[in-house]
Amino acid sequence: MRLVALAGGVGASKLLLGLCRVMAPGDLTVIVNTGDDIELHGLEISPDLDIVTYTLAGAVNPETGWGIRDDTFCLLRALERYGGETWFHLGDADLATHVHRTALLRSGKPLSQAADSIRRAWGVEARILPMTDQPVRTTIVSDRGILHFQEYLVKLRAEPVVKEIAFEGIGEARPAPGVLESLAEADAIVICPSNPLISSGPILAVPGVRQALEARAAKVVAVCPIVGGRSLKGPSDRMLTQLGMEASARGVARLYAGLVATFVIDAEDEGQKPEIERWGMKVEVTSTVMRTLEDKERLARQILEWAAAL
Ligand code: FO1
Numbered sequence: 001m002r003l004v005a006l007a008g009g010v011g012a013s014k015l016l017l018g019l020c021r022v023m024a025p026g027d028l029t030v031i032v033n034t035g036d037d038i039e040l041h042g043l044e045i046s047p048d049l050d051i052v053t054y055t056l057a058g059a060v061n062p063e064t065g066w067g068i069r070d071d072t073f074c075l076l077r078a079l080e081r082y083g084g085e086t087w088f089h090l091g092d093a094d095l096a097t098h099v100h101r102t103a104l105l106r107s108g109k110p111l112s113q114a115a116d117s118i119r120r121a122w123g124v125e126a127r128i129l130p131m132t133d134q135p136v137r138t139t140i141v142s143d144r145g146i147l148h149f150q151e152y153l154v155k156l157r158a159e160p161v162v163k164e165i166a167f168e169g170i171g172e173a174r175p176a177p178g179v180l181e182s183l184a185e186a187d188a189i190v191i192c193p194s195n196p197l198i199s200s201g202p203i204l205a206v207p208g209v210r211q212a213l214e215a216r217a218a219k220v221v222a223v224c225p226i227v228g229g230r231s232l233k234g235p236s237d238r239m240l241t242q243l244g245m246e247a248s249a250r251g252v253a254r255l256y257a258g259l260v261a262t263f264v265i266d267a268e269d270e271g272q273k274p275e276i277e278r279w280g281m282k283v284e285v286t287s288t289v290m291r292t293l294e295d296k297e298r299l300a301r302q303i304l305e306w307a308a309a310l
Pocket of ligand 1: 008010036050051067089150153154
């Protein structure tokens with residue numbers, strides 16, 4: 001089965017790891033959010049692309065879900081002397097990825113080629129595509145001003161109240177090579193359990209992607225990132241609430257109405273199944289919390305079965 005997955009960072013990569021262990025990884029294409037990308041220390045950093053790559057390579061730091069296992073932080077500590085910005089924790093080995101990507105971009109290569117070069121170097125078989133080659137920046141309009149997404153999330157620990165989310169540059173963005181083609185040709189499409197506002201949201205906002213997904217809606221399975229009203233990872237719950245939406249399976253389903261055939265919710269939210277089904281989606285109920293490798297493989301197997309049934 002040729003599978004395409006739409007992914008953000010940590011939550012998505014857990015499921016992607018499960019998928020790669022229960023299917024031929026070469027049949028998987030991952031379309032990754034790049035709205036979180038940031039330039040720091042003169043380097044181009046693509047956190048979600050790196051999280052997916054390191055996770056599928058078996059190299060991600062298991063304690064954080066981002067960065068490289070057993071990395072050191074000598075460069076960042078040395079930078080403190082000069083008053084450099086050290087709130088974004090870039091490990092030494094991780095920095096090599098950013099140096100390599102930045103060199104490729106500065107030599108005129110697009111981000112999609114840089115991402116491909118990095119995933120090949122890590123021996124990852126699944127295809128990893130950025131949503132776009134053009135720069136898009138997720139910006140948080142908050143009670144503490146206009147913030148880059150990483151400033152909001154990491155520097156200010158998601159404490160500011162979110163008033164609005166903007167994707168700067170989205171009007172000029174075009175789907176990266178392979179994005180529309182893979183969506184059109186996929187046997188099934190999975191929306192990973194990522195934040196619908198700032199992970200799958202920017203991917204769907206790239207001109208042409210939402211329409212491409214709508215055309216394949218009969219083949220789309222989405223996994224809900226909210227369980228019992230709380231995010232599995234990150235600030236999705238509080239962001240939804242602050243923007244006047246419901247932090248629940250129902251609230252996420254409403255955002256995906258018209259895009260999804262099967263919506264996967266956790267057993268804790270089973271009571272919301274009839275209401276979500278009224279929006280024309282089939283609802284599957286299972287345990288969506290992925291703590292162990294077995295959890296990831298079990299959920300991945302179930303998703304493949306539900307996708308095959310579409
Ligand atoms: N997340 C943090 O909470 N703190 C960090 O210092 C941090 C550093 C970092 C470095 C490289 C990288 O690829 C990711 C990093 N992340 C960090 C994670 C990342 O910012 C977010 O989890 C994603 O952008 C959301 O998907």
